[in-house]
Amino acid sequence: MTAFSFAEDHIVIRHGDPREAVALQCLNQYYEELARTFEHGFEVEQSRNPPVESMMPPYGAFLVAWADQRPIGCVGLKGNGMGEAEVKRLWVSPSARGSGLGRRLMQKVEEVARSLSITVLRLDTNRALPEALQLYHRTGWTQIDRFNDDPYADFFFEKTLRT
Numbered sequence: 001m002t003a004f005s006f007a008e009d010h011i012v013i014r015h016g017d018p019r020e021a022v023a024l025q026c027l028n029q030y031y032e033e034l035a036r037t038f039e040h041g042f043e044v045e046q047s048r049n050p051p052v053e054s055m056m057p058p059y060g061a062f063l064v065a066w067a068d069q070r071p072i073g074c075v076g077l078k079g080n081g082m083g084e085a086e087v088k089r090l091w092v093s094p095s096a097r098g099s100g101l102g103r104r105l106m107q108k109v110e111e112v113a114r115s116l117s118i119t120v121l122r123l124d125t126n127r128a129l130p131e132a133l134q135l136y137h138r139t140g141w142t143q144i145d146r147f148n149d150d151p152y153a154d155f156f157f158e159k160t161l162r163t
Contacts, residue, residue: 030091050078124153
């Protein structure tokens with residue numbers, strides 16, 4: 001991917017459909033990066049890949065960040081319809097790293113969760129993603145015990161949302 005510059009105020013985060021080409025493009029870049037980064041690679045079929053319906057209203061959402069008409073990040077909200085959800089597939093393009101986009105995507109996903117009456121969020125991450133760990137620690141997430149059987153997950157977090 002070619003690096004490009006953009007102003008933070010030109011970044012727009014929009015709801016997307018996780019089945020559409022733009023979302024798949026973001027997710028594929030994310031999966032390719034994980035395959036290069038994780039010690040033993042990454043295969044999406046072995047991860048806890050969320051069903052598409054769980055990342056669409058009324059259960060959840062899929063958000064795509066745009067700058068200069070290019071997708072530069074995404075995050076999914078996998079809801080269960082019972083007030084709980086998992087944050088999945090947070091990805092920021094290498095060209096946008098250091099811009100605060102990861103934090104903005106997480107703030108937006110929390111906002112969307114509140115609008116769906118979700119009060120508890122969970123997520124997991126891998127030890128090979130130290131920037132993600134730092135983000136979660138800095139933004140009020142609490143480390144918890146393992147809550148799923150994802151073979152790639154090393155750390156587990158939870159956040160209670162206030163309405």
